[in-house]
Amino acid sequence: MANLLKSVLLFCAIFYVVCAKHEQYEGHSLYEVFVKNAVQTKFIHELENQIPIQVFVYGHTENPGQILVSKELKSHFEELLASMDVEYNIKVANVREQLELEDKLLANAASKRSNRSSSRLALPYDEIHRYQVVDDYLVRLGNAYPNLVKVESAGSSLLGRDMKYLKISTTNFEDRRKPVIFLMSLLHAREWVTLPATLYAIEKLVIDVTDSDLVNDLDWIILPIGNPDGYEHSHDGDRFWRKNRREGISSFCMGVDLNRNFDAWWGTASSNSWCFDTFHGAGPFSEPETDNIRRILEEHADRIELFIDIHSFGSMVLFGFGTGQLPPNALALNVVGVNMAQAIDRVKWPSKPNYQVGNIVHVLRYTASGGSSDYAQAGAGIPLSYTYELPALNGHTTLLGFLVDPVFIEQAGFETFEGIKAGARFVRDMLSMKRNN
Structure with missing residues (x-):
């Protein structure tokens, strides 16, 4: 009875707080x-x-x-x-009603878990974890698996939050014959469902390793939160916030779209207005978050063979370029992209659409400049560079597609990792064939 009362009180407390924070959307x-x-x-x-x-x-x-x-x-x-x-x-x-429904579902999932003790190191998949929880988790993994995991700092965000990432390697990144796979999520603050994808990959590569070839044959760099300040702001009341928190001309017209701030055709297909969600900033890499990511890519550019920036939503695997021009290896990009998409489709929920694969412009029907995946390929020279767009909530085609149902959180991680595995193994096998020829 005491546990039941504790659970009810916890749920009510959480629900009161999360509902109050959405007043601005009333x-x-x-x-x-x-x-x-x-x-x-x-x-x-x-x-x-x-x-x-x-x-x-x-x-x-x-x-x-x-x-x-x-x-x-x-x-x-x-x-x-x-x-x-x-x-x-x-x-x-009334958008607020939909936000409160999301909070109610997440709060209910959290209250149920509060009654279950768990000794597992991995983070649970019945909620979307905040920045500090993820930051602490990465440190714990580094301490628990010192021979496999190294916790690195890419630098600080605009507001001073540490952008930690993991280097996962059985050889401490010293075997230069091993290709590197780079994964990143939450470059756009409101795309919460992308975080479980990187957390799930980390768990399967470090804690619950069922595919040992992935860690024996490959090295990994995983950055779970690419936009820490914007991400925290999206939890604190502005659920649909997309950009970072660069001070602008007003509390509404502020922030830079980090996925328009990379040095890849910067400023040609984005906005020069603070008020737009696609504002590209003062110049390429004007934001510390994108500059931090650039340094990681440059440090390991000679070994990174596969780059995946995970976004939502739309069920897509996209490749460059955002100008509509195709890279010289567009055929290979398409082949690998199809392999990854088919791997996801084989395990996805039947209610979700099959993944589309193609050039950014050909699929989305609009141009976009300054994107991370374009820079990774055209700027850093990474041969296979992609943007994943994970499925929308319940098939929504409006901004409600960014919302999260807790029952899908683990599935989002699981199915996305199936696609990542397909891409990683393609890289490994192709490089092995080249060495043997």
Whole structure:
């Protein structure tokens, strides 16, 4: 009885806190906006600089836009649309209700686990872990497995958080014949479901090793949280925050999109406005987070054969370039990408779509510059460079797709690692064939 009461009180306390933090989204609505010509398209794109709205999808004549609008601005926003004869409908009337549902599910999962004692070192998969929990976990792994794991610091984030990563190697990274696989998640703060993918990979390479060839034949670099400040901010109240926390022109118009800040066609297909989610910053690598990642890549560029930056959402394996131009090894990128996607599809839930594979522009239908995977390939010279887009929540195509159901957390890690394994083994086998010829 005492344990039951403790569980109920814990759930209520957690639920009260998480619900209160979403007050800023009370009455926020998600609009679907239909543009019919270039004039309307330009008008909608310019609205983001005029009033504090959040554009999730920039619409064009073949695809409607999606815009998040506060309760206070809805009447004015609708008047502006009407003045330009722009049609719309409301996809989500009150976004706060959906955020509170996510919190309720996560809090309920946490309260159930509080009654179960566990001696396992690995982090549980019934919640999305905060920065400090992950940071402490990496240190514990380094202490528990000193002959396999080395904890490194890439440097500090803008607000001073340490960006730790793991180097996993049976030979202390000294056998230069072994290819290196680089994994990264949470470059975009709101994409919480990507963290379980890197944590699951770490567990299967360090704690619960069922595929010993992956650690015997390969070395690994894994950076679980690429945007620590933005990630913490997304937990503290602004769930859909994407960028880092660079000070801007206001509390709304601030932050740099780290996945537009790398030195790969920087500034050519991104925004120069603080207010846009795709703001590219003052210059290539202007942000400490991207500069930290650059240094890791440069240090090991001669050995990294496979780079994967894990994002959400859309169930995709994407490769360069964000300009639409194909790399010289596009055929190999596609072949390996298909192998990885098929490995995921074989174990994914039937309710989730099959993964799409292809060039960033050909699949997404828009250009994007300054991305991590483009820099990894074109800048650092890594031959196989990809962006994973993990599945959306319950098939959503709106910003609700970023939300997380705790029942999918472990599955997200498991299925993504199946794709990673396929790519890693391809790298190993191809290099072995080259050495033997």
